[in-house]
Structures are given as C-alpha cells and as structure tokens.
Amino acid sequence: MEELEIIDPQEHLQDFFKMEKYRQRISQMAVSGKTSIIVDFEDLLAFDQELAEELLENPEEYLKHADNAAYAQLRIEDPEYSETIEKVAARIVRLIGTKHLRKLGSKNIGKLVMIEGIVVRSTPVRPMVMQAAFKCKRCGTITYTRQTGPFLRAPFACTDPSCRRKGPFDLIQEESTFVDSQELRVQERPEDLPPGQLPRSLNIKLIGREIVDVARPGDHASIVGVVRAVAPTLPTVGKLRAFILHLDANSIGILGKEPETVLPSPEEEEKILELAKDPWIHRKILNSIAPSIYGYDHVKEAIMYLLLGGVPKSLPDITIRGELNVLLIGDPGTAKSQLLQYVARLAPRGLYTSGRGTTAAGLTAAVIREKGGGMSLEAGALVLADKGIACIDEMDKMRPGDRVAIHEAMEQHTVSIAKGGIVATLNARTAILAAANPALGRYEPHRTVAENISLPVTILSRFDLIFVLRDEPNKEADSKMSEHILELHRKGLSPVEPPIQPELLKKYISYAKGIKPVLTKEALQRLKDFYMAMRSASETEGSPIAITARQLESLVRTSEARARSALRKEILAEDAEAAIAIMRRSLEEVGIDVSSDKIDIDLIMTGKPKSLRDKLQTVLSTIMEMERETGLVERIALLDELETKYKIIRGEAERLLGQLIREGTVYSPREGYVKKT
Ligand SMILES: Nc1ncnc2c1ncn2[C@@H]1O[C@H](COP(=O)(O)OP(=O)(O)OP(=O)(O)O)[C@@H](O)[C@H]1O
Ligand SMILES: [Mg+2]
Numbered sequence: 001m002e003e004l005e006i007i008d009p010q011e012h013l014q015d016f017f018k019m020e021k022y023r024q025r026i027s028q029m030a031v032s033g034k035t036s037i038i039v040d041f042e043d044l045l046a047f048d049q050e051l052a053e054e055l056l057e058n059p060e061e062y063l064k065h066a067d068n069a070a071y072a073q074l075r076i077e078d079p080e081y082s083e084t085i086e087k088v089a090a091r092i093v094r095l096i097g098t099k100h101l102r103k104l105g106s107k108n109i110g111k112l113v114m115i116e117g118i119v120v121r122s123t124p125v126r127p128m129v130m131q132a133a134f135k136c137k138r139c140g141t142i143t144y145t146r147q148t149g150p151f152l153r154a155p156f157a158c159t160d161p162s163c164r165r166k167g168p169f170d171l172i173q174e175e176s177t178f179v180d181s182q183e184l185r186v187q188e189r190p191e192d193l194p195p196g197q198l199p200r201s202l203n204i205k206l207i208g209r210e211i212v213d214v215a216r217p218g219d220h221a222s223i224v225g226v227v228r229a230v231a232p233t234l235p236t237v238g239k240l241r242a243f244i245l246h247l248d249a250n251s252i253g254i255l256g257k258e259p260e261t262v263l264p265s266p267e268e269e270e271k272i273l274e275l276a277k278d279p280w281i282h283r284k285i286l287n288s289i290a291p292s293i294y295g296y297d298h299v300k301e302a303i304m305y306l307l308l309g310g311v312p313k314s315l316p317d318i319t320i321r322g323e324l325n326v327l328l329i330g331d332p333g334t335a336k337s338q339l340l341q342y343v344a345r346l347a348p349r350g351l352y353t354s355g356r357g358t359t360a361a362g363l364t365a366a367v368i369r370e371k372g373g374g375m376s377l378e379a380g381a382l383v384l385a386d387k388g389i390a391c392i393d394e395m396d397k398m399r400p401g402d403r404v405a406i407h408e409a410m411e412q413h414t415v416s417i418a419k420g421g422i423v424a425t426l427n428a429r430t431a432i433l434a435a436a437n438p439a440l441g442r443y444e445p446h447r448t449v450a451e452n453i454s455l456p457v458t459i460l461s462r463f464d465l466i467f468v469l470r471d472e473p474n475k476e477a478d479s480k481m482s483e484h485i486l487e488l489h490r491k492g493l494s495p496v497e498p499p500i501q502p503e504l505l506k507k508y509i510s511y512a513k514g515i516k517p518v519l520t521k522e523a524l525q526r527l528k529d530f531y532m533a534m535r536s537a538s539e540t541e542g543s544p545i546a547i548t549a550r551q552l553e554s555l556v557r558t559s560e561a562r563a564r565s566a567l568r569k570e571i572l573a574e575d576a577e578a579a580i581a582i583m584r585r586s587l588e589e590v591g592i593d594v595s596s597d598k599i600d601i602d603l604i605m606t607g608k609p610k611s612l613r614d615k616l617q618t619v620l621s622t623i624m625e626m627e628r629e630t631g632l633v634e635r636i637a638l639l640d641e642l643e644t645k646y647k648i649i650r651g652e653a654e655r656l657l658g659q660l661i662r663e664g665t666v667y668s669p670r671e672g673y674v675k676k677t
C-alpha cells in the first residue's frame with residue numbers, strides 16, 4: 001500500500017505565504033492599513049499545482065484556508081498589527097484564462113472563475129451586517145448571531161440559560177459588526193460580442209472595504225469570484241426551481257480603457273506602411289468603407305475622419321475633445337441604418353443603438369430603482385462606448401432625460417448625475433455617428449435644418465459635420481444605383497471589391513490612431529484664412545455670427561484625422577484644404593450658398609426672423625401677387641419689386657429665385673419670365 005502523506009491545506013498555504021514576495025506583502029499591510037493580501041494565481045500554480053487546482057474547484061473551503069494562513073503569517077510578521085484586525089482576506093488575481101460570460105453555466109456553480117466585462121450598473125456602497133447583536137426584550141441579554149444569506153435573522157432563542165425565551169429582540173447597531181458591500185452588474189464588452197447578439201450580464205456581489213467602490217459604470221473590469229446560484233423567491237409561492245447565477249467577488253481590477261489595439265504582425269505592418277505611401281490612400285480608404293452602399297462619397301469621407309479621429313488636447317485648465325461627431329439627416333430608405341451598423345462593426349469599439357436606447361439608462365445614464373427598493377446607477381450607451389464610436393440611430397427619438405444630459409456628453413465627454421442619493425460623473429469620450437429622420441417625414445429644402453429635425457439647436461451645433469441624405473428621383477443616379485443594388489442581389493456579393501479588406505482596414509485605423517499629427521505653418525494659415533474670411537463676411541453684412549470657434553475646432557480635428565489617414569505626423573496644407581472642403585460641403589448641404597461666402601451659422605441652425613425661409617416665402621408670395629395682375633411675371637420687375645418693397649438686394653433676390661427654380665416651385669416658361677408651378 002502506498003504511503004499517504006496528509007498535508008494540512010492551511011499549513012501548506014502558510015508555507016506559500018512564507019515566500020519572500022508574500023512575506024514582504026504581509027509585513028507591509030500595516031503601513032497602508034490593509035486587511036487583504038493580493039495573491040497572483042500564477043505564483044500559487046508554480047508553488048503547488050494541485051493546491052492551485054483545489055482552490056479553483058473548492059474555493060469556499062480553500063479561500064478560508066488561505067485567509068487563515070495569511071492571518072497566521074501576519075501574526076508572525078507583525079504581531080502588533082494582527083491584534084488590531086480580525087482577519088485577513090486573500091484576494092486571488094490573474095487566473096489563467098477568463099471565462100466568457102455567456103459560457104457560464106451550471107457546471108461552474110461553486111467554482112472560482114475570472115470574468116471580464118464592462119460595469120453597467122452599480123449600487124452605492126452599503127453597510128452590511130456580518131455579526132448582529134440582538135438584545136432580548138425580556139431579560140436584556142445580548143445574543144450575537146453570524147449573518148449569512150440575504151435576510152437578517154434573529155436568534156432562535158435567548159442565550160441566557162434562565163430566560164431561553166423566543167424574543168422579541170432588538171438589533172443593537174453599536175454592538176453589531178458591519179462591512180461595506182456593493183452590487184455591480186457586469187456585461188459583455190461590445191468587442192467580445194458575437195455579431196448580432198444581445199450582451200449578457202451577470203450580477204456581482206462585493207463584500208469588503210478594499211473591493212467596494214473600485215469600479216464605476218463604464219469601467220472595464222476583471223473580476224475573480226465564486227459562481228453562485230440562488231433561487232428567486234416569489235411571495236406566497238416559494239422558491240423557483242430555476243436558479244439565477246451571480247458571482248461572489250473575491251477580487252476586482254480595472255482594465256485599461258483603450259480598445260484592444262490589435263497589434264499588426266510584422267507582415268501586416270509592412271502592408272500598412274506600403275499602403276500609406278500611396279498618394280491616393282484617402283480614396284482607397286474611402287472606397288473600402290461600406291462598398292456595398294452606392295455613392296455617398298462625402299459621407300464616407302466624413303466616416304473615415306470619424307473612425308480616425310483627431311487628437312484630444314488636455315491642458316491644465318481645459319480639455320478639448322478629439323473625437324468627431326457626425327449627423328446624417330435623411331429621408332427614409334437612404335441607407336442610414338446600414339451605414340451606422342457597418343461603422344459599429346468596423347470600429348475597434350463600436351456600439352450601435354437607437355435613440356431610445358436599449359436599456360433603462362438610454363443614451364447617457366440613469367438612476368434606477370431596483371426590485372429590492374435600493375437605487376443603482378446605470379450607464380447608458382455613450383458611457384459604454386467610452387473611447388469608442390457610438391452609432392445612434394433615430395437620434396431624434398431620444399428620451400427627454402437624454403436630451404438634457406447629451407449636451408455635456410457631446411462636448412465635455414462626461415455624464416454627470418445626481419439623483420436618489422447617487423452623485424457621479426462618468427466618462428463618455430465617444431465619437432458619435434448619429435442618424436435622424438426629418439421631422440416632417442421628408443427633408444424640406446425650404447426650411448432650415450433646425451426646422452427639419454426635431455433636435456434643439458444646442459445639440460445640432462455640437463456636430464462637427466451634418467449631411468442631408470435626400471431621396472430625390474434623378475434619372476442618371478437612379479439608373480446607376482439600381483444597377484448597383486440589383487447586381488448586389490444577383491451575386492450576393494458587393495459589386496465593388498474594397499481596395500482594402502476590412503480586417504486590414506481595422507488594423508490600419510488602429511495603427512493610424514497612434515499618430516499625433518501637428519499643424520504645419522501652411523496648414524494653420526489655410527485654416528485661419530478660411531475662418532477670417534467667414535467671419536468678415538458676416539461683419540460687413542451686419543448679420544449675426546457667421547461661424548464660431550466650434551467650427552474652427554472641428555476643422556482642426558478633421559485636418560488631424562486627414563493626416564492620420566496617410567500616417568503622417570504633420571498636417572499639411574492639403575489636409576487643411578480637405579477639411580475646409582468637407583466643412584463647406586456640410587454647410588452647403590444644410591442649405592447655405594457657400595460660394596458667396598455668406599455662411600451664417602445662426603441662420604442655418606435657428607431660422608430666426610431673417611431666415612432663408614421667410615425670404616423664400618416673400619419671393620414666392622410676391623410672385624403670386626404679381627401673377628394675379630399680369631399672368632406671367634417679368635423677372636426684372638420682380639427683382640425691382642423685391643428691392644423696393646422688401647429691401648432684398650438684387651444679388652440675393654437672384655439667388656433666392658434660383659433656389660426656387662432649382663427646387664421646382666417656380667419655373668421659367670419663357671426667357672426673362674417666371675411663374676409658380
Ligand atoms: N445608396 C445605396 N446603396 C445601396 N443600398 C442602398 C442605398 N440606399 C438604400 N439602400 C438600401 O435600402 C435599404 C434601406 O436602407 P436603411 O434601412 O439603411 O434606410 P434608413 O435610411 O435607415 O431608413 P429609415 O430612415 O427609414 O430608417 C437597405 O437595404 C439598403 O441597403
Ligand atoms: Mg433606419
């Protein structure tokens with residue numbers, strides 16, 4: 001018969017804590033007033049593989065041994081400090097391999113696992129009673145009872161031998177011991193999510209001063225703990241047979257927020273650098289973005305800048321966002337949703353959501369009341385997409401609460417909340433690609449952007465670029481687009497092969513995002529000239545502010561993104577010009593004639609009395625009035641009338657008339673004459 005060597009696990013673990021590294025950790029506990037010690041799982045594995053495996057299989061028992069062993073060692077290293085604390089908690093970190101949230105099941109119950117995820121919800125830290133002191137109301141004797149489980153339990157009977165009555169009892173708080181506790185909900189990270197799946201989540205219970213209040217909603221955390229299953233109780237019916245899993249946390253650590261930079265292999269890096277040498281690299285990237293969607297080159301260009309982003313500036317007094325915000329306003333069926341979903345898939349940390357949001361927290365954050373009556377803070381889409389790209393479809397349909405909070409989120413990149421006793425500021429350093437439908441179903445070119453979309457001006461002005469996607473019948477474009485779509489359906493493939501495959505494009509983008517381009521003198525001059533020209537145009541007109549510092553910052557961000565697209569560390573004049581061009585395009589799309597340099601942001605956004613619409617209305621009603629008198633309206637007579645009666649100068653009147661003709665509200669039956677259609 002083999003000789004059995006029986007080792008006491010606690011003694012064996014104490015040998016582990018006698019290793020130099022851990023002796024040091026233990027003797028330093030007093031300095032920081034700690035009551036726990038961090039144990040690297042790898043060290044344990046190296047020390048004794050069998051012991052390490054036991055810990056994974058029977059954590060309940062072995063964690064207790066580890067706690068006791070650590071405390072025993074503390075009594076040797078620092079007897080004085082050991083007197084002041086009751087116990088030591090061994091906190092295990094860095095297990096080998098993480099368990100996927102969605103793979104957690106019955107076979108993991110009672111086992112020690114490590115999971116990674118994003119914290120979506122947290123309760124405030126609450127004191128939880130561990131040992132309750134109950135005073136007998138009959139004789140005054142105090143009975144101490146250890147508390148486990150979710151409910152407070154009074155002793156079965158008074159411990160005084162001469163009393164032995166079954167109460168009633170009073171809880172004496174001062175004599176009871178409490179520990180800090182908190183509950184979190186952790187959800188699969190967007191990047192871990194299988195395509196098209198809803199994220200799974202898991203509740204985490206944290207007990208102990210050193211692990212509560214470590215993670216906030218929006219944080220990415222790695223948590224080691226014991227998987228538990230609890231049967232939910234239904235009042236009057238009893239406990240259900242189907243249990244709910246949660247994790248009793250042993251340790252928690254915050255992971256870096258940077259999206260995992262998929263490091264390119266040396267061959268890929270070579271390919272990336274080769275691509276960057278191409279003078280047409282911008283075109284190549286642009287043509288690789290959503291190749292199945294026909295046209296929209298300017299939108300795809302904006303998406304390219306959005307994916308690459310600018311450089312955030314963090315000065316001692318202020319911080320300026322680097323991420324771009326782009327809004328697509330469009331008629332139904334213009335591929336907005338398709339573009340958004342594509343970007344959410346391509347971006348390193350992309351999140352697709354609708355304006356209504358998919359959770360109680362909506363787009364920003366919310367304080368919600370839990371079933372038990374407690375409050376908890378839940379992160380919304382923009383917080384979850386921190387350091388990534390949030391694609392918000394149907395943004396015009398967002399909730400009233402979000403409408404207020406999104407202002408701060410879009411410019412300051414934080415979400416602050418103070419409600420129900422919870423006060424917090426969460427990070428939302430997110431680039432936003434949003435889509436919205438026109439308020440009246442279809443985009444009305446006569447009206448201003450603000451009138452066309454049910455979003456307040458204050459939100460609109462936080463978008464760097466706004467584009468209007470209109471679904472207008474146009475023979476040539478319709479023919480090409482239908483060919484494209486039909487070909488796509490016939491082949492089941494995109495008719496256009498992207499010049500850069502999506503996998504490589506992803507890597508190219510994350511590589512480019514590591515570059516921090518700086519403005520050259522020439523580029524700076526270009527941007528300044530454009531800005532000054534726009535400002536002075538409004539000065540002479542006496543009209544309100546033409547463009548604001550916001551647009552100037554947008555131009556810088558866009559130029560930075562443009563330089564990144566060629567992996568350049570310097571922002572050249574051509575980058576500044578490209579940024580100016582796309583900004584002009586965006587301003588034009590929202591209904592302003594840029595060629596005359598009379599851009600008026602207030603006009604676009606607010607539609608004040610002097611607005612374009614009113615003027616167009618004036619022109620139209622004048623035409624109708626004159627028509628009543630003369631039938632056909634002589635063009636010259638109309639312009640005269642507008643100038644004398646309404647003080648609309650000739651140049652402008654001509655432009656307004658041109659716009660009405662382009663839109664088909666007015667036509668010219670004969671040279672020199674106009675008529676309303
Ligand atoms: N330019 C285009 N190229 C290829 N397909 C297109 C294009 N425009 C629209 N489609 C197709 O039309 C369909 C409708 O697009 P999508 O659902 O994205 O529209 P939408 O703009 O989100 O509309 P809504 O405002 O109603 O939500 C999609 O299947 C899309 O592929
Ligand atoms: Mg849609």
Ligand SMILES: [Zn+2]
Nearest residue numbers: 136139158163
């Ligand atoms: Zn009693």
